Structure formats: C-alpha cells, structure tokens
Amino acid sequence: MLHINKTELQNNPTPFYAYDLKLLRETLQAAAKEAQKHDYHVHYALKANTNDPVLAEIRNVGFGADCVSGNEVKKALAAGFTADKVVFAGVGKSDAEINFGLENDIFCFNAESVHELEVLNELAGKMGKKARIALRINPNVNAKTHHYITTGLEENKFGINFWELPQLIDYLPTLTNLQLVGLHFHIGSQITELSVFKQLCLRVNEIQGWFLSRNIKVEHLNLGGGLGVNYHEPDAEAIPDFAMYFGIFKEFLKPEPGQQVHFELGRALVAQCGTLVSKVLYIKKGIKTNFVILDAGMTELMRPALYQAYHKIENLTSHEPDLRYDVVGPICESSDCFGKAVMLPETNRGDLLAIRTAGAYGEVMSSGYNLREKAPAFYFEG
Ligand SMILES: *Cc1c(COP(=O)(O)O)cnc(C)c1O
Numbered sequence: 001m002l003h004i005n006k007t008e009l010q011n012n013p014t015p016f017y018a019y020d021l022k023l024l025r026e027t028l029q030a031a032a033k034e035a036q037k038h039d040y041h042v043h044y045a046l047k048a049n050t051n052d053p054v055l056a057e058i059r060n061v062g063f064g065a066d067c068v069s070g071n072e073v074k075k076a077l078a079a080g081f082t083a084d085k086v087v088f089a090g091v092g093k094s095d096a097e098i099n100f101g102l103e104n105d106i107f108c109f110n111a112e113s114v115h116e117l118e119v120l121n122e123l124a125g126k127m128g129k130k131a132r133i134a135l136r137i138n139p140n141v142n143a144k145t146h147h148y149i150t151t152g153l154e155e156n157k158f159g160i161n162f163w164e165l166p167q168l169i170d171y172l173p174t175l176t177n178l179q180l181v182g183l184h185f186h187i188g189s190q191i192t193e194l195s196v197f198k199q200l201c202l203r204v205n206e207i208q209g210w211f212l213s214r215n216i217k218v219e220h221l222n223l224g225g226g227l228g229v230n231y232h233e234p235d236a237e238a239i240p241d242f243a244m245y246f247g248i249f250k251e252f253l254k255p256e257p258g259q260q261v262h263f264e265l266g267r268a269l270v271a272q273c274g275t276l277v278s279k280v281l282y283i284k285k286g287i288k289t290n291f292v293i294l295d296a297g298m299t300e301l302m303r304p305a306l307y308q309a310y311h312k313i314e315n316l317t318s319h320e321p322d323l324r325y326d327v328v329g330p331i332c333e334s335s336d337c338f339g340k341a342v343m344l345p346e347t348n349r350g351d352l353l354a355i356r357t358a359g360a361y362g363e364v365m366s367s368g369y370n371l372r373e374k375a376p377a378f379y380f381e382g
Pocket residue numbers: 045047048066068089090186188189190224225226227264265266267268
C-alpha cells in the first residue's frame with residue numbers, strides 16, 4: 001500500500017502525480033552500484049520522465065542522457081547533463097534536431113537508417129564538423145513483451161537490418177564527415193523474461209564478430225534499455241534486480257579489450273517512484289460490475305488505453321471489505337479504463353485512489369484531449 005500520509009499531499013487538488021524521491025534515489029544508487037561493478041555506463045532514457053527534480057537526481061548519480069528528440073537533447077543539457085554524455089536516437093530526426101545536436105557536440109547520434117547517415121554526413125559537412133555515430137542495428141531478437149513496445153524485430157521500424165550491413169560498410173568510408181564510434185541495440189521495453197537479454201548478448205557477439213572480421217572495431221557497444229518492473233507487486237519489488245540484469249551482460253556479452261559498454265535504462269529507474277492519485281467522483285451500478293468513475297483518465301495516464309497495461313490500484317481511504325469494480329476515467333473513450341474487475345475495499349465518492357508504478361511513461365504522455373488541465377506533480381520523501 002502506498003504511504004502518502006502527508007496531509008499536504010492528501011489535501012492537493014486531484015488528480016496529481018506524487019513522486020517518492022527517496023525511492024528514486026535508492027533505485028538510482030542500486031543501479032549505479034551494480035553498473036560500476038562491471039565498469040558499465042548508463043544513459044537515462046529521458047522519454048520515460050522529464051520532470052526537473054527527477055532529472056536532477058539522475059544527473060547527480062552520474063548517469064548520462066539518452067534522448068529521442070531535439071527537445072529532449074535541449075532538456076538534458078538544461079538539466080545539467082554534459083554534452084559528452086548525451087546520445088540521440090530515433091528513426092525520424094529532423095534536420096533542425098540534427099543541427100542542434102551537432103552544434104552542441106553531443107557524444108553520439110544513434111543512426112537508424114542509411115538515409116539518415118547520408119543526411120547526418122551532409123549536415124555535419126556544412127558545419128565543418130565530424131558527427132560521432134553509432135549504427136543502431138536491428139538484431140532480430142524477440143523481446144517477448146507487448147507488440148507495441150517491441151522494437152528489435154525486422155518487422156519494426158527501428159534500426160538498420162543485418163542484411164543491409166555489407167553494402168553499408170563499403171559505403172560508410174565515403175561519408176567522410178561521420179566517425180563510427182559505436183554499435184547500438186535496443187529491442188524493446190518492459191522486458192521481464194531475462195533470457196531475452198542473454199539472447200541479445202549472443203546476437204551482439206555475433207554481429208560484433210562480423211564487424212571485427214572486416215577490421216572494424218568500435219569504441220563502445222550500446223545495449224539499450226528495456227529492463228521491466230513489477231507492476232503487480234510494486235511494494236514487494238520496489239527496486240528492480242539490477243545485479244541480475246547487469247550480471248547477464250557480464251556473463252554473456254563479450255566486449256573487446258578496452259571497449260566501453262553502455263546501457264539506456266528508462267522505466268526501470270523511474271517507474272516505481274511515481275503514483276497517480278485520483279479522487280472518486282461517482283459510483284455507477286452496471287449489470288455485471290460496478291463502475292468507479294475517477295477524476296483521472298487516459299489524459300493523465302495513457303498506458304492502459306495504449307497498451308492494455310496493468311497498474312495496481314489501491315484505495316487510500318476505505319478499509320471496508322472488498323468488492324469488484326471496473327475503474328474508469330471521465331474521458332469520452334471506452335478505452336479510458338484503468339482496470340476491469342478490480343477488487344477494492346467498498347469505494348465511495350470522495351475516496352482517494354492510488355494508481356501505482358506510474359513514474360515512467362505516465363506524466364510524459366499526458367494530453368489535453370477533452371481540454372483537460374495538466375495534472376500537477378508533487379514530491380515527497382517516502
Ligand atoms: C525508450 C528507449 C529506451 C528506454 O527503454 P526502457 O524500456 O524505458 O528502459 C532506451 N533506448 C532507446 C533507443 C529507447 O527508445
């Protein structure tokens with residue numbers, strides 16, 4: 001059960017996001033400690049959560065920033081991440097976004113297509129610069145997660161396919177304003193079957209071997225992110241098992257001597273510290289189930305509507321025996337539903353409900369649909 005006893009939080013106008021900065025700090029320290037054991041470098045995937053107090057904690061622990069838009073690059077720099085720790089991925093970087101990255105001398109562009117490499121080369125040339133690039137290679141490894149957050153299969157739009165590589169490496173030396181510094185892989189998100197990461201390592205070893213046999217050795221391998229969190233038991237597993245996660249790479253990935261290994265974690269760092277708190281507006285009797293109608297909806301937290309994602313829901317007010325409810329929002333869409341057949345203590349108008357594990361891909365995806373106001377964020381030390 002979420003403990004937000006602070007009266008100042010309870011008295012906030014709902015809905016709002018509440019972030020436990022103590023849990024965030026403990027999570028970051030656990031990740032940093034396990035990464036340091038193997039000399040691994042972590043770049044935080046900004047798209048999961050871009051709130052200033054969250055970014056400040058992440059910068060303080062020494063991580064870099066993994067960005068997927070020009071504005072994320074701008075935000076990372078403004079939040080104090082140094083340019084030499086900023087990487088920029090994404091299948092559709094605009095010219096303005098690329099120029100912004102070049103002007104600021106970011107560490108690396110993770111290039112996702114041959115066409116993008118040509119544009120990067122041209123724009124770097126115009127500026128009289130060399131762009132550091134990593135090739136994002138699609139390793140065709142199944143992340144065994146929801147198909148909307150699977151990115152490492154040939155059917156996905158991300159990365160350069162293996163069969164494109166022979167032609168590409170003959171062509172790359174003619175793109176003289178590019179400097180190849182890394183190989184990049186990111187196969188998906190909310191990966192809970194850890195054997196998937198072993199498969200990724202084995203495939204990366206093969207791909208690296210292919211490059212080495214052609215006398216191409218890069219400075220770093222970037223294994224992406226994707227480590228999942230426990231949405232069902234947020235209190236039992238508040239901090240993901242980073243020792244196990246990095247341990248798999250230690251065991252199965254075979255970097256070259258002196259080669260750096262990078263990761264881009266998002267969700268695993270910030271999901272559990274965030275909660276969406278909402279007030280019950282109405283109880284409505286249905287035929288098979290009763291509806292709890294909240295003042296928060298898919299405009300505040302889109303994951304259930306977008307990927308049928310599960311979030312644990314708790315009633316912070318009532319301690320009555322459990323009843324079965326469908327918990328829905330006020331938005332004019334039938335997908336605006338946080339959970340079906342949820343067991344909750346008998347719930348009444350005015351009760352506060354906590355929707356847990358909402359720190360990643362929650363607030364950042366909020367929208368103004370139905371002319372909704374943006375829900376505010378509050379911070380506490382759990
Ligand atoms: C989204 C993203 C990540 C982070 O994924 P998580 O599942 O949140 O760890 C890392 N790398 C790239 C390229 C991404 O697009």
